[in-house]
Amino acid sequence: AQSVAQPEDQVNVAEGNPLTVKCTYSVSGNPYLFWYVQYPNRGLQFLLKYITGDNLVKGSYGFEAEFNKSQTSFHLKKPSALVSDSALYFCAVKEYGGSQGNLIFGKGTKLSVKP
Amino acid sequence: DAGVIQSPRHEVTEMGQEVTLRCKPISGHNSLFWYRQTMMRGLELLIYFNNNVPIDDSGMPEDRFSAKMPNASFSTLKIQPSEPRDSAVYFCASTPGVNYGYTFGSGTRLTVV
Numbered sequence: 001a002q003s004v005a006q007p008e009d010q011v012n013v014a015e016g017n018p019l020t021v022k023c024t025y026s027v028s029g030n031p032y033l034f035w036y037v038q039y040p041n042r043g044l045q046f047l048l049k050y051i052t053g054d055n056l057v058k059g060s061y062g063f064e065a066e067f068n069k070s071q072t073s074f075h076l077k078k079p080s081a082l083v084s085d086s087a088l089y090f091c092a093v094k095e096y097g098g099s100q101g102n103l104i105f106g107k108g109t110k111l112s113v114k115p
Numbered sequence: 116d117a118g119v120i121q122s123p124r125h126e127v128t129e130m131g132q133e134v135t136l137r138c139k140p141i142s143g144h145n146s147l148f149w150y151r152q153t154m155m156r157g158l159e160l161l162i163y164f165n166n167n168v169p170i171d172d173s174g175m176p177e178d179r180f181s182a183k184m185p186n187a188s189f190s191t192l193k194i195q196p197s198e199p200r201d202s203a204v205y206f207c208a209s210t211p212g213v214n215y216g217y218t219f220g221s222g223t224r225l226t227v228v
Contacts, residue, residue, distance in 0.1 A: 036219075043206055043208075043220050043222050044217075044219040046218070105157075105160075107157045
């Protein structure tokens with residue numbers, strides 16, 4: 001069975017500091033991984049994805065994520081946080097090429113960036 | 116492209132009334148998903164369609180919930196009768212295929228009083 005875990009309900013960071021939002025996954029084959037962001041009263045917006053290739057994936061708004069197969073992780077990172085990055089972040093996974101059509105989403109991590 | 120369009124944005128209804136939520140997916144996307152989001156339960160998949168056919172409705176909470184996709188450009192989620200515990204934000208999402216990401220609509224905030 002496919003699953004994804006976001007171990008932190010909330011991450012607090014000071015503006016200008018680096019941020020990391022953690023995600024681990026479980027799939028039987030090769031993973032297809034995503035990060036989405038949700039701002040208040042909005043739908044989820046795509047940030048970045050990993051299919052194959054370079055383990056470091058760059059996405060929107062200066063975010064990047066590193067795929068680590070041995071640790072089954074796909075942590076979201078940004079070198080310097082902005083107050084405007086404060087939002088809810090979701091990691092999602094599915095088995096690449098698998099028959100199951102839907103992404104499995106984590107419970108979300110609330111990122112709070114203080115000035 | 117206008118993206119995934121959901122209507123209404125907000126719905127307030129009385130317990131026992133029928134509620135219909137609407138979704139127009141992105142043209143050319145052949146998969147459509149209905150999600151429900153609450154503080155307590157997070158983001159829950161209710162049902163999804165491939166090529167207008169329901170594939171997995173195991174997330175539909177009760178028989179009071181039903182969803183249809185009569186054509187490639189329209190889907191509805193109906194709750195009849197509605198209950199206060201149905202209060203949530205309902206999202207629709209679409210994708211061009213099984214190995215692509217989703218595009219989400221802005222959601223419908225449902226309040227049942």
